Amino acid sequence: MPRLVIDGKTVVAKEGTFLLQAAREAGIDIPTLCEHPAVEPYGGCRMCLVDVTRPEWDGWSKMVVSCLFPVEDGIIVSTKSERVMNTRRVVIDLLLARCPNTPLVQKMAAEYGIEKTSYVQNPEPTDCILCGLCTRVCDEMGTSAISSSSRGAGREIAPPFNEPPPDCIGCLACAEICPTGFIKYETSNSKRVIWNKEFEMLRCPTCGRGHITKAQAAWHDGKVPGRYFEQCDACKRKAQAAMAVTLMGGSQIR
C-alpha cells in the first residue's frame, strides 16, 4: 500500500488508485470539471492539477493532473501551492473567456478571485466547456453516437458530420450528465428530439405515457426480456397489486 503525503497529511492509498481519488478519500478537496465516477478519467479540464515532488528531487517538482496520476510510494503532493493556484487561475480565466455567461464557470472563477476574463472574450458565448463528459458517457452506454470534432478554437461536441447521429438511442444520458446544461432536448409522450434526431416513444399500452424511446428498448433488449419495457412503471406497480389481490381472492383494485 503506497504511503504518500498530501498537503502535509500522511495518506495510505489503495494500490492502483489515482491521486484525485486518494486525496478525496482522505478528505482533501481538489476542484474538477470533467471528473465523474461513472466514466474513465480524462484529464481534460486541467482543474485538478497538483504539485508532486520527492525528498530526493532537491526542491524540484512537477505538475500533474491528479485524476490520471497513479499513486506512488513516498511522493509529496501539494494541492494548494502558489504555482498550482496560479495555473488553475489561468485555466479558469481561459474558460471564462470561452463561456462568459455560464453560471458554473462564473462561480468557479469567483472562487479563484476572477471577475472578468483577462483574455479576449469569445464573440459567440457558449455553455459547452468541452469537458467530454457527454461523449464519455455515450461511450459508456455503448452507443458512441457523439464525439468531439475539429481542433483548436473550433473544437466542439457534435454528432458525425453535424447530422442526426445514426447511433443515438435518445437516452438523454449526455444531457443529464452535462454540468452546464448545454445539451438541449425536447421530450413528450409521443416524441423526443435530441441532437436534431427525432425519436418515437414507446407508449405504455395502459396509460399512454411515453416513458422511453423505441430505440432505447431495442438497444437494451436481450439484457432483460423486451416485454419488461412495454408498460410504464406506475402501471406495472398497479398490475403487481392487482395480482396480489387476485391471489388473496379479493375484489379488484379500483
Next chain:
Amino acid sequence: MDRIYRVIPERCIACGKCELACAFAHGGEGKPGVSRISIHRRGPDLGVPIVCLQCDDAACVAVCPVHALSRNEATGAIEVDYGKCVNCRMCVAACPFGNMLWDETWHCVAKCDLCHGAPKCVPFCPTGALEYIPADRAGRTPEKVAPGVLRSELIASRP
C-alpha cells in the same frame, strides 16, 4: 442478510403512514423524497403495499450501463450509488414490477434500500402489514384462498 422484509397485504388498511415515513426518511432540507413504497387502494380501508422485491437476478442491475446498482451484502438490498448514476433511467423502464422510481423533486432514481438495515416504514405500520423479521421466521403458512380464485385459475388453465 439475516433479516427479511415481509409484506402481508391482507393486513394493510391503506393508512399511508409507510408512504409518509418513507418519503421523509429519503428526503432532506424540508423536501420529502418520492415514497419507495406505494399503497394501491382497493377499498376505503383496504390496500396492497407495493415495494421493491430486491430480486436475486435483478433487471435494474442488468440494464445499468455504468454499474451504479449493486447489492449491499449486509442488508440484501440493491442500492444505487448516486455518485456513479448518470440518470439514464433505464432501470426505471426495465424493472418488471415498476419498483424503480424517478424522484422528480430530487432529480434522481429511487428504490427501496431497506434504509440500510432499519426500514423506517416498519415501525409506522399500525397493523403489522410490514415486518422486518429474522430470516428463519419469515416463512408462513399460506392463507386460505377463496374458492372463486381457484375456479378462475382452473378455467384459465383449460385449453
